[in-house]
Amino acid sequence: MAKILVTGAAGFIGSHTVDHLLAAGHAVVGVDNFRTGRRENLAVALRAPAFSLHEFDVAQLDALDRLVAKERPAAIIHLAALVSVQESIADPELNFRLNVQATQFVAEAARRHGVARVVFASSAAIYGDTTDLPIRETAAKMPISPYGAAKLASEALLLGHGTAYGFTVRCQRYFNVFGPRQDPASPYTGVISIFERRYREGQAVTIFGDGGQTRDFIAVRDVARANVLAATHPGLAPGAANICTGRATSLLEIAAIFAQLRPGAPAPVLAPMRPGDIRHSLGARAVAAAELGFTAPTSVADGLAELVATSRT
Ligand SMILES: NC(=O)c1ccc[n+]([C@@H]2O[C@H](COP(=O)([O-])OP(=O)(O)OC[C@H]3O[C@@H](n4cnc5c(N)ncnc54)[C@H](O)[C@@H]3O)[C@@H](O)[C@H]2O)c1
Missing domain, CATH: 3.40.50.720 (NAD(P)-binding Rossmann-like Domain)
Known part of the structure; x- marks a missing residue:
């Protein structure tokens, strides 16, 4: 060892x-x-x-x-x-x-x-x-x-x-x-960490754009x-x-998985796409x-x- x-x-x-x-x-x-x-x-x-x-x-x-x-x-x-x-x-x-x-x-x-x-x-x-x-x-x-x-x-x-x-x-x-111990309080944290905290607190998540953007999580x-x-x-x-x-996963797919894990959570809110955001990775x-x-x-x-x-x- x-x-x-x-x-x-x-x-x-x-x-x-x-x-x-x-x-x-x-x-x-x-x-x-x-x-x-x-x-x-x-x-x-x-x-x-x-x-x-x-x-x-x-x-x-x-x-x-x-x-x-x-x-x-x-x-x-x-x-x-x-x-x-x-x-x-x-x-x-x-x-x-x-x-x-x-x-x-x-x-x-x-x-x-x-x-x-x-x-x-x-x-x-x-x-x-x-x-x-x-x-x-x-x-x-x-x-x-x-x-x-x-x-x-x-x-x-x-x-x-x-x-x-x-x-x-x-x-x-x-x-x-993504995963446990990612700091949701950091202003720079990953999207999944932010989503996890919002769903846990029973708050709607905001998706910038149509939610079709994908990442390799x-x-x-x-x-x-x-x-x-x-x-x-x-x-x-x-x-x-x-x-x-x-494997590519969209933000809408992430939100759908969270919705199953946290039944009763409010639906995501869609907001205008932010300039400079990458569509797919x-x-x-x-x-x-x-x-x-x-x-x-x-x-x-x-x-x-x-x-x-x-x-x-
Ligand atoms: N999280 C991701 O999705 C991701 C993606 C690509 C690359 N990375 C890289 O992976 C590494 C770990 O990232 P993370 O997500 O775990 O972030 P993190 O902030 O949780 O971990 C970084 C750690 O380094 C420590 N640190 C920072 N500067 C230091 C210094 N000068 N001396 C001693 N300690 C110091 C911090 O206190 C912290 O514990 C980083 O190099 C990051 O750039 C992360």
């Missing part, structure tokens, strides 16, 4: 990744500064002797380096980031510090202390608003936000360092992740499993893969299947049922 360091461990995807690593018998060193993450997300992990949690900013010079020097993990899963496209547009300097500078510190720490593998939380945002679907990894990279640009720059930084200094880098291009439990595979699967070659389902999943042996078996209906079952009523 390996020792894995996870940045952003107290976040939505990070805490599920920690839980899956511990369940698979690995030792986990978590890092978070609680910028958007929460200690409650790690309630189960904090009881495990194989887990330790360190509170600091990964974009702060030398902080990560000292921890990696001490712990000597076999792999780093780098999830800590400024996660909002809107916030990256409002504060591009902060986006650079948290989403590019921090990645450089991860690459440096891996190089200096012989970390064999780095797994990076990339995003479908690197592709921009392409209409050529499903999006393959070879599609043009045309980010339309500082956030997407920083993810693309981070991929290049890590892959270049990995090749030059002999460690394996896996870039995980997540599509729309992937359950966080599947994303966590993909992270474990990328960090631990033997003999992986460096590269980048979409972490998606390859869908990932091609073949590369992750071939390289990681990864498929995303959880249907949106099953993922939503789990979300509703675990949320406060």
Whole structure:
């Protein structure tokens, strides 16, 4: 069993990744500064002797380096980031510090202390608003936000360092992740998290446009499993893969599933489409299947049922 360091461990995807690593018998060193993450997300992990949690900013010079020097993990899963496209547009300097500078510190720490593998939380945002679907990894990279640009720059930084200094880098291009622990209070959270809270509170959801817009929604439990595979699967070659389902689901379909799970909820309210909203997004999943042996078996209906079952009523 390996020792894995996870940045952003107290976040939505990070805490599920920690839980899956511990369940698979690995030792986990978590890092978070609680910028958007929460200690409650790690309630189960904090009881495990194989887990330790360190509170600091990964974009702060030398902080990560000292921890990696001490712990000597076999792999780093780098999830800590400024996660909002809107916030990256409002504060591009902060986006650079948290989403590019921090990645450089991860690459440096891996190089200096012989970390064999780095797994990076990339995003479908690197592709921009392409209409050529499903999006393959070879599609043009045309980010339309500082956030997407920083993810693309981070991929290049890590892959270049990995090749030059002999460690394996896996870039995980997540599509729309949903599930328990996604913060519905955040102004930047995903649509499913907002819908879940509105349905739970008996309020009507607002759909901008006709509800026919589609996304590739992937359950966080599947994303966590993909992270474990990328960090631990033997003999992986460096590269980048979409972490998606390859299935498109419309907002009307999401609302219909919620209506079944929460009978008596008011019907959605339709509002004018917002300028700049992307109509359809869908990932091609073949590369992750071939390289990681990864498929995303959880249907949106099953993922939503789990979300509703675990949320406060
Ligand atoms: N949720 C999605 O649909 C999605 C899609 C594509 C990519 N991603 C990427 O996945 C990763 C995890 O996202 P998430 O949805 O779990 O968000 P999240 O906000 O729940 O998790 C991010 C975590 O990183 C921590 N963090 C942020 N900056 C830090 C810093 N400088 N030092 C230490 N800790 C720091 C936060 O406190 C938080 O716990 C991010 O890199 C994000 O860009 C997420």
